[in-house]
Amino acid sequence: MSERKPRIAVDMDEVIADPISKFIQLYNRDYGIPLDLKIHPGNEVYHHVPEHAKMKLWEYINEKGFFRDLDVMPDSVEVLRALQDKYEVFIVSAAMEFPNSLQDKHEWLADHFPFIGWQNIIFCGLKIVNVDIIIDDRIKNFKDFNGRKLLYSSPHNLLLTDYERVNNWKEVAEKLL
Amino acid sequence: MSERKPRIAVDMDEVIADPISKFIQLYNRDYGIPLDLKIHPGNEVYHHVPEHAKMKLWEYINEKGFFRDLDVMPDSVEVLRALQDKYEVFIVSAAMEFPNSLQDKHEWLADHFPFIGWQNIIFCGLKIVNVDIIIDDRIKNFKDFNGRKLLYSSPHNLLLTDYERVNNWKEVAEKLL
Numbered sequence: 026m027s028e029r030k031p032r033i034a035v036d037m038d039e040v041i042a043d044p045i046s047k048f049i050q051l052y053n054r055d056y057g058i059p060l061d062l063k064i065h066p067g068n069e070v071y072h073h074v075p076e077h078a079k080m081k082l083w084e085y086i087n088e089k090g091f092f093r094d095l096d097v098m099p100d101s102v103e104v105l106r107a108l109q110d111k112y113e114v115f116i117v118s119a120a121m122e123f124p125n126s127l128q129d130k131h132e133w134l135a136d137h138f139p140f141i142g143w144q145n146i147i148f149c150g151l152k153i154v155n156v157d158i159i160i161d162d163r164i165k166n167f168k169d170f171n172g173r174k175l176l177y178s179s180p181h182n183l184l185l186t187d188y189e190r191v192n193n194w195k196e197v198a199e200k201l202l
Numbered sequence: 203m204s205e206r207k208p209r210i211a212v213d214m215d216e217v218i219a220d221p222i223s224k225f226i227q228l229y230n231r232d233y234g235i236p237l238d239l240k241i242h243p244g245n246e247v248y249h250h251v252p253e254h255a256k257m258k259l260w261e262y263i264n265e266k267g268f269f270r271d272l273d274v275m276p277d278s279v280e281v282l283r284a285l286q287d288k289y290e291v292f293i294v295s296a297a298m299e300f301p302n303s304l305q306d307k308h309e310w311l312a313d314h315f316p317f318i319g320w321q322n323i324i325f326c327g328l329k330i331v332n333v334d335i336i337i338d339d340r341i342k343n344f345k346d347f348n349g350r351k352l353l354y355s356s357p358h359n360l361l362l363t364d365y366e367r368v369n370n371w372k373e374v375a376e377k378l379l
Contacts, residue, residue: 029346032330115330121320124312127304135301143298144327150320153209153292153332169206 030113032156033201034147035105037118037130039162039179041138043096044086045070051085052078064180086123093129097137100194106140107202115156116141119166120148160197164188175200207290209333210378211324212282214295214307216339216356218315220273221263222247228262229255241357269306274314277371283317284379292333293318296343297325337374341365352377 038044048070049060061073071079085091108114116134120126127148134141147154152161157172162179167188175197176188191197215221225247226237238250248256262268285291293311297303304325311318324331329338334349339356344365352374353365368374 115328121308121323121325124305124308124320127308127325128301131298131301131304142327143301146298147324147326147330148298148304149324149326150322151292153324155330155332 030111031158032113032115033108033158033160034115034117034152034154034156036159036161036163036166036177037116037120037134038092038095040160040177041098041101041105041116042092042133043098044092045180047091047095048082048085052081055081066180066183069181087125089125090129092123092126093133095133098194100198102137104194104198104202105138107198109140111202112158113145114141115145115147115154117147117149117152117154117156117159119150119152121150158201160191207288208335209290209292210285210335210337211292211294211329211331211333213336213338213340213343213354214293214297214311215269215272217337217354218275218278218282218293219269219310220275221269222357224268224272225259225262229258232258243357243360246358264300264302266302267306269300269303270310272310275371277375279314281371281375281379282315284375286317288379289335290322291318292322292324292331294324294326294329294331294333294336296327296329298327335378337368 035041049062052060056078064070064073071082074082105114118130120130130148134146152166158175159167159170159172160175160177162177162182164176164185167174174188176182176185176190178190178192191200212218226239229237233255241247241250248259251259282291295307297307307325311323329343335352336344336347336349337352337354339354339359341353341362344351351365353359353362353367355367355369368377
């Protein structure tokens with residue numbers, strides 16, 4: 026049996042794609058009130074939104090098009106491309122929670138990460154993937170996973186201390202390249 | 203750690219969904235020549251199509267809508283529902299090869315298998331899933347998999363002899379329930 030490269034599963038939202046900026050932009054458009062741009066450590070976006078507007082965030086994320094034009098996280102393209110030399114890189118997104126995101130996410134990946142082939146893209150619910158390393162901002166995706174877990178910093182996870190953390194893609198490169 | 207139910211990965215095309223009948227229907231519509239309804243053992247559908255028409259099959263499968271109204275394989279609904287008592291059932295489809303299929307397949311599953319939640323649906327390329335049993339008609343999806351492999355009979359795989367085979371969903375039920 027041939028030796029295979031170690032496999033990395035890379036999450037999309039808040040790791041290579043930036044939905045938080047999009048939330049803020051839509052919220053400002055609809056309410057004319059700037060959402061606090063600095064989400065407090067430990068908070069989700071919805072913690073910064075008044076009660077009557079919380080459902081609006083849910084509507085945004087379920088709308089067709091929400092995921093189509095998200096900003097790309099800085100340096101993620103270059104680092105993922107470089108990781109491919111040493112690793113088998115998979116994009117693993119829990120896209121099934123938002124069925125309207127499937128096509129958007131696929132097209133977004135084709136635009137920004139054309140070097141990731143269809144064989145290496147996984148849209149799922151539970152992340153039951155057989156890989157060696159996971160890069161993710163949600164610790165629920167580390168559950169039952171015995172490989173190396175890199176917690177990608179996002180406001181909501183900043184208070185967690187029990188995980189190996191990466192704050193940006195330059196740090197991922199330092200650790201894995 | 204709580205004991206979890208064994209996990210089954212169930213393929214879609216030619217296992218719970220019937221793309222072959224759809225191919226035949228479209229081919230007859232466009233050419234007026236009935237395609238041999240009995241695909242010979244070991245053959246793919248394209249083996250039964252003249253050279254000049256082979257590209258047409260590729261067009262069909264890439265067209266939006268192709269996967270939306272496929273027939274459901276007999277007894278698959280009842281057996282999958284029953285399997286859920288004893289197993290964690292995942293639908294695992296290599297849908298990424300046909301990006302236009304993503305939404306169609308999602309809606310098709312919601313129609314016919316509404317009891318499979320979003321957490322348990324995986325659209326991927328390579329099937330690098332961490333499960334105990336795979337039910338699939340393509341042996342390429344058994345590669346590097348150490349669990350129990352059930353080869354679901356389809357014309358193209360009928361000459362293969364090295365695998366535990368299931369010919370229909372009643373046989374799956376007999377083996378797994």
